[in-house]
Amino acid sequence: MKDLTERIRATFLYAGIDVTDTPLFTGVRGQQLAARASLIDTGALPLRHGTREPFRELAAAMDNALDLDQHRPGTLPRLAGYLHARTGGRIGSLSRLVRQAAITTILDGTQRITRAVLEDIDLDYLAEEQYRPSPHSPARKATARQ
Template identity: 40%
Template sequence: MIEITTKEGWRDHVNTVHERPAPITLQELRTMSFGDRALYNQGRAQYSQAGAFVRTPQFEAFQRAVRDRVMLNAYRRVGKLGLILSGEPGQGKTTSLVEIGKAHERRRREVGHPAAGRGKIPVVYVAVPAQCSAKALMHEFARFLGLPVLHRMTYGDLLEVVANALRRCSTELVLIDDVHHLDLKYRQNIEASDMLKQLSERCGGTFVYAGIAVEGTGLLDGQRGGQIGKRFEVHVAVPFPLDSTEEKARWGDLLLAMENSLCLADQRPGSILSAAVTLHALTGGEIGLLKDLLQFAALRAIEDGTETLDLKVFEHDLRRRQTAAALRPETPRQSRKRVIAR
């Protein structure tokens, strides 16, 4: 498994490309030798899990916003602009953050940009540990960059070393994941939040945060939050709705892209659309839950040799869930709500 919180791991992640296996018929798959079929299945699993990425309208809007700010911040001395990707678990925030960083670095390499030259680090990825102090967060930056950290080094020393390294390495994009761990009810987290602002002003990179319900952490509240709120645009990752015709079309596009990524030999393209409403009810429109649900179903189809999604299983799962919900005892709060509604 590639660890992307070090520059070596991140570089391996950017370099790794999982190509889609060549499509074959069910008959061709069945005539393969055991070893060849095992290799083909491994290639399908790698592509489905790590190679395929579905570009949703939400992702594309966020990626455009990142590109705009990278361009503008390159010419700003102070008041750099940033972005925050917020949302509940299962909305693909980390996946989106990492994909944006990977796409940015690959784009820089392809055009021969100086930021991707020898000894440069165009993208830095850091995950915020729980209950993180400013010094501990500086250690995470130093760990990614491979900087030696001495015990006698103060917070100020670390800030200076990290900021200098980011400038020398021409870092353009600083991705900070799990920023919800910076809950400002705790003093050490306030210090860490202030440190990020200082670091942003002292290096040329565009800072992009991602976390769970960031709006409720206090990061955007008060005097400190006022500055962040003015300079950082908040994008909220939400489940796919299914109300309007346009929203149903977007959900259908997502299902078609997911279906294609599974690489099943006997899956008729577009057949998944007949289960669109069922799949939305099962997942609540959450892309993470949908991906897991379909990949487990694809695994069963590969193992039993059918090589096609059993859509009836989804309907059965939904009926079973609905029955269980109907038999579940009412909580006192639900009972009071029902009485009030009368």
């Protein structure tokens, strides 16, 4: 990769999980590449960022892409706060939730996504643990005290 970056006039983006611990950035050549790279640690999409609402914007884009006969436009952006809490702001979890809700409503004939439909869908472990923490987790205890 180092040789390629020296020969081609282009910007290279390397994406992955724990890339700093992979052969890409370790060893002699990896260290040379690491010296030329900037690490951008990405996390969940925020509900709000300054005056913008990136998560609501994403929910609106997904809402606009739905092709369900009885779907009420604007439902997903109106549920942005709930959707963010439910998915932890993770785009993959949101995509899975909306996709499964759409499939569910197609199969049951309602063709309309509602919060009740969304609540009945099980998500990935991380999203479920964050949204519905176990009785012994600190998040559940803090919620119970409020």
